[in-house]
Amino acid sequence: MTASSTRRTTAARSRFAAVGSIAVAGALLLAGCGDQTKDGGSDSSDTASSSSAPLADKLPKEIRDKGVIKVGSDIAYAPVEFKDSSGKTVGIDPDLADAMGKQLGVKFEFENGTFDTLITGLRSDRYDIAMSAMTDTKDRQEGVDSDTGKKVGEGVDFVDYFTAGVSIYTQKGKNTDIKTWSDLCGKKIVVQRGTVSEDLAKSESKKCTGGKKIALESFDNDQQAQTRLRAGGADAGSSDFPVAAYAVKTSGGGNDFQLVGEQVEAAPYGIAVAKKDTQLRDALQAALDAIIKNGEYGKVIKKWGVEAGAVTQATVNGGK
Numbered sequence: 001m002t003a004s005s006t007r008r009t010t011a012a013r014s015r016f017a018a019v020g021s022i023a024v025a026g027a028l029l030l031a032g033c034g035d036q037t038k039d040g041g042s043d044s045s046d047t048a049s050s051s052s053a054p055l056a057d058k059l060p061k062e063i064r065d066k067g068v069i070k071v072g073s074d075i076a077y078a079p080v081e082f083k084d085s086s087g088k089t090v091g092i093d094p095d096l097a098d099a100m101g102k103q104l105g106v107k108f109e110f111e112n113g114t115f116d117t118l119i120t121g122l123r124s125d126r127y128d129i130a131m132s133a134m135t136d137t138k139d140r141q142e143g144v145d146s147d148t149g150k151k152v153g154e155g156v157d158f159v160d161y162f163t164a165g166v167s168i169y170t171q172k173g174k175n176t177d178i179k180t181w182s183d184l185c186g187k188k189i190v191v192q193r194g195t196v197s198e199d200l201a202k203s204e205s206k207k208c209t210g211g212k213k214i215a216l217e218s219f220d221n222d223q224q225a226q227t228r229l230r231a232g233g234a235d236a237g238s239s240d241f242p243v244a245a246y247a248v249k250t251s252g253g254g255n256d257f258q259l260v261g262e263q264v265e266a267a268p269y270g271i272a273v274a275k276k277d278t279q280l281r282d283a284l285q286a287a288l289d290a291i292i293k294n295g296e297y298g299k300v301i302k303k304w305g306v307e308a309g310a311v312t313q314a315t316v317n318g319g320k
Contacts, residue, residue, distance in 0.1 A: 052105070053102065053103055053104055053105025053106075054103060054290070055103045055104050055105075055283060055286050055287055055290060056104055056105035056106075058104070058279070058282065058283035058286055058287075059104055059105075059106065059279070059280065059283045060277070060279045060280055060283075063106065063128065063280065064105070064106070066106075067105070067106050067107060068106055068107050068108075068109050069097075069101075069104075069106050069107070069108045069109070069128045069129060069280075070109055070111060070126075070127045070128045070129075071097065071108050071109060071110045071111060071127060071128070071129055071130070071131050072111055072113050072118040072121045072122060072126065072127035072129070072130040072131075072132065073093065073110045073111065073112065073113070073118070073130065073131055073132040074112070074113060074114060074115040074118065074132045074133075074221060075089055075110060075112045076112075076221040076222065076223050077091075077115075077132065077133055077221070077222055077240075077243055078091065078243065078246050078247075078250075079091050079092060079242060079243070079246045079304050079306075080092045080093050080132070080133040080240075080242060080243065081093045081094055081110065081131075081132060081133070089110050091304070092162070092242075092300065092301070092304050092306065093110075093131050093132065093133070094108075094110060095300040095303065095304075096161060096288075096291070096297065096300050097110070097131060099291045099296040099297065099300060100284065100287040100288060100290075100291060102296075103286075103287040103290045103291060104283060104287050108131075110131075111126075111127065114193075114220050114221065115132060115134075115192065115193070115194055115195070115221070116193055116194035118130040118132055118134070118272070119140070119153070119156060119272060122156060122272055122273075122274055123153060123154070123274065125274075128273075128277070128280065129271050129272060129273050129280070129284070130156075130271070130272040131271045131272075133164070133240055133242075133243070133269055134158075134269060134270060134271075134272055135164075135196060135267045135268065135269060135270070135319065136158035136160050136267065136268045136269070136270030136317065136318060136319030137267070137319045137320075138319060138320060140155060140156060140158070140272070140319070141155050141156065141157065141158065141317050141319065142155045143155030143156075146199060147199075147202075154275050155275060156272040156273060156274060156275060157272070157273045157274075157275055157277075157278075157281050157316060157317055158268070158270025158271065158272055158273070158316065158317050158318070158319060159270055159271040159273065159281060159284045159285045159288060159314055159315075159316055160268035160269065160270045160311060160314065160315040160316070160317075160318045160319070161268075161269060161270065161271060161288055161311060161314065162268065162269040162301075162306075162309050162310070162311060163266055163267065163268050163269070163309045163310075163311060164240045164241050164242055164266065164267070164269060164306075164309050165240070165241045165263035165264055165265050165266035165267070166196050166197055166200065166238060166239070166240055166241065166263055166264055166265045167238065167239065167240075167241045167244040167245070167259055167261075167263045168181070168184075168189075168236050168237070168238045168244075168259070168260050168261055169229075169236065169237050169238070169239075169244045169247065169248055169257045169258060169259050169260060170229075170235065170236045170237075170257065170258055170260055171229060171230070171232070171256065171257060171258075172255055172256060172257055172258045173258070174235075175187070175235050175236060175260075178235065178236055178260050178261070179260055179261040180261050181200060181201075181204040181264070182204065182207070182208075183261075184201070184204060184214045184235070184236060185204075185205070185207075185208035185209070185212040185213065185214060186208070186212030186213075186214075187214065187215065187235040187236065188214075188215035188216070188217065188233075188234040188235050188236075189201050189214060189215070189216060189217075189234060189235065189236045189237065189238060190217045190218075190219065190225040190226075190228045190229050190233070190234040190236075190237045191216070191217075191218055191219070191225055191237065191238050191239065192218065192219055192220070192221055192222045192224075192225055192239060193218040193219060193220060194218075195238075195239065195240075196240075196265055196267075197238035197239055197240075198216065198218055200238070200264070200265065201214050201216045201238070202216065217233075217234060222239050222243055222247075225237050225239070226247055226251065226257075229257070230251065230252075230256050230257075236260070237257075241263045242304075242306055242309070244257075244259060245259065267319060267320075268311070268315070268318050268319055270317075270318075270319065271284055271288075281316065284314075285314040285316055286314075288314035289313060289314045292311070292312065292313060292314065297310070298310065
């Protein structure tokens, strides 16, 4: 998930791969929660002890001793991370974290926060990592604000674990003339603040002619944007493809929204780690490679129906 330089994705760059259609596993609800309330993690009580975890010795001693990795995450971004009907944190990221935790002998505890504050929280040591559908970009790696081009921090390192693009969606049966980003000139779009969708809307609006700019309304989370569009307060919405596809599949029993056009800006999601925490970064990379090799990664990706976004190895700072 960047405030320009700290959200899910950043603005127009040539990317690779495309994510395939999403199949929803079970009747899961799009339920949100407060911005900064601590969550009990993905509730995995069967995480292996350090003595049985093959990669435990790769972790920094202080984390190994605590037995916990604190994860900053915007837990309102189904199906990547969200609350199910019982209030449990579920999704692609929590499932992958559980599998990695068994390799490392620790539990990943997800703590909820608005997306555009996650990297700030990482810098201030509120979290050990940020794992929240955050796109790995050069700007984030270098601590550059993508809007202004100015340095705003030291940046972060990423361990890349998935690939996703960005999609546009509209109310079902409405605004059928919208197929591409250029079709949004003279129309209104709703997005989550700090995302690549917001960056793209700003960039495309500058290209509009005849005074027909793109009207943009940004929200703290994607569910608020969906609510606005559902009520007819905008012509279109945009978010990462897995999230847009999930909303189309589940909202109103599949009767609220429709995907339009092709997804763009396919890029890697990365687990963000502070530049100083190189040992933690390398341990996460080793754990991700281990679950890719042992098949646990593939099981998670298949469970959520996003196989086309799978990676074959853990890469550090692969974003361009």
